[in-house]
Amino acid sequence: MNYNVKHLQIYLFFICIITIFSCKQDKRPDISNIKLAIKVQRFDQDLYNGKNKNLLQTDFLLNNKYGNFYNDFIHKMVGTPELKGTEVLSILYKDQAYTDLNKEVDSVYPNLTKVEKDLSESFKYIKHYYPNTKVPKFISYLSGFAYQVILADDYMGIGLDMFLGANSKFYPAIVQNVPMYASRRFTPDYIVPRINEVFAREELFLERDEDQNLLSKMIYNGKILYFLDQVLPENTADSVKIGYTSKQLEWCKNYEGNIWGLFLQNDLLYQSDLQKIQVFITDGPFTLGIGNKKESAPKLGFYVGWQIVKKYMSENPEITLQQLMAETDAQKILTKSKYKPKESQ
Incomplete structure (x- = not known):
């Protein structure tokens, strides 16, 4: 008798878990009818494959295949407007650093199957919510750590050399231009979230010039993060969406009420003096003057704005x-959110 009761309890437990999980899944819209299979064009591989071949022919073939992107790459990304394509190619192919970097990129990304799968999923959600959205073509490249993600008129560029993994041997050498708190995010997990964020900010939802006070900037960035919640694969970590370490995210959760109290007590919400509010809306290793032993997270306005929007x-x-x-x-949005987080003691 006890045996049957025990197994009935276990059975009911799993039924509850399945029901809860199913309800969570049902919150997302059905995108199965949206036909979209994104493929990333591997300019980085095509470029390297042209090494030791006729420069004129390589220049012609790359220009013919990649058009505007190739022109931007040659004249803006790695070269200058006055240089010809063959001249830039010659410089690159003779540079051992380029060869070494390309080999590293190729070893980390022999293919982009997962990136393509996740991009297809996220842009299906975007198409669901915004059917008239034009999905750009995607092109991967390496630019010597100059450009991570580019949104142009007819393409989005993915700088794979800026997603090699936090422990890449290349990143300590560029610390003067790219601090370590930033390069720790240069991992494969950040590719799709970063692309979606750039697309949201620069294509779908441009920030308005009149939104200058802290509250407006908090809500704008909170909406962007909430949008990412809706379109990114469900297993995307919140820490990756906002660019925090897991410890920084936990710190924000623990001290959310204190952060909000700080904004209120110092009359910061409607402050538009950039010098007074920029510490809460700019990136960095931590927020200066807040927390012990530099444990605080940066961009506290982004985090709180995100929570306000979710509550709304x-x-x-x-x-x-x-x-x-x-x-x-x-x-x-703030008023109707009824946002009142409790302070941590």
């Missing part, structure tokens, strides 16, 4: 994602 959406379930992203009244 949970308090107002009739609001759609499109309505949220179109809403320009930051005060309205």
Whole structure:
């Protein structure tokens, strides 16, 4: 008898777990009818394969295949406007550093199958919410750590040399230009979130010039992060979306009420003096003057804005994602969110 009761309890437990999991899954819209299979063109491989071949022919073939991207690469990314394509190619092919970097990129990314799968999924969600969105073509390259993600008129570029992994041997050498707190994010996990963030900020939801006070900037960035919640693969970590370490994210969760209290006590929400608010909206290894032993997270305004937007959406379930992203009244979002986090003691 006890045996049957025990197994019934286990059975009911798993039924509950399955039900909860199913409900969570059902929150996402069905995108199975959206036909989209993104492929990333490997300019980095095509470029390197031209080494030891006729420069004129390589220049012609790359220009013919990649068009505007190749022109940008030659004249803006690695070269200068006055140099010809063959001249830039000659410089690159003779540079041992380029060869070494290319081999490293190729070893980390022999293929981009997972990137293509996750990009296809995320852009299906974008197409679901915004059907008229034009999905760009995607091109991978390496630019000597100059450009990570580029959004142009007809393509998005992915600088694979800036996603080699936090422990890449190359990153300590560029620390003067790219600090270690930034290069620790140069991992494969960041490719798709970074692409979606750039696309959201630069294509779908441009920040308005009139949004100058801290609250407006908090809500804008909170909406961007909430948008990423809706379109990125569900297994994407929150820490990756906002660019925190797991410890920084946990710190923010623990001291969310204290951060909010700091904003209120210092009358910062409606402050538009950049010198007074930039510490809360700019990136860095931590937030200067807050927390012990440099444990605080950077971009605290982004994090709090994210929580306000999430609370707003949970308090107002009739609001759609499109309505949220179109809403320009930051005060309205704050008021209707009923956001009142408790301070940590």
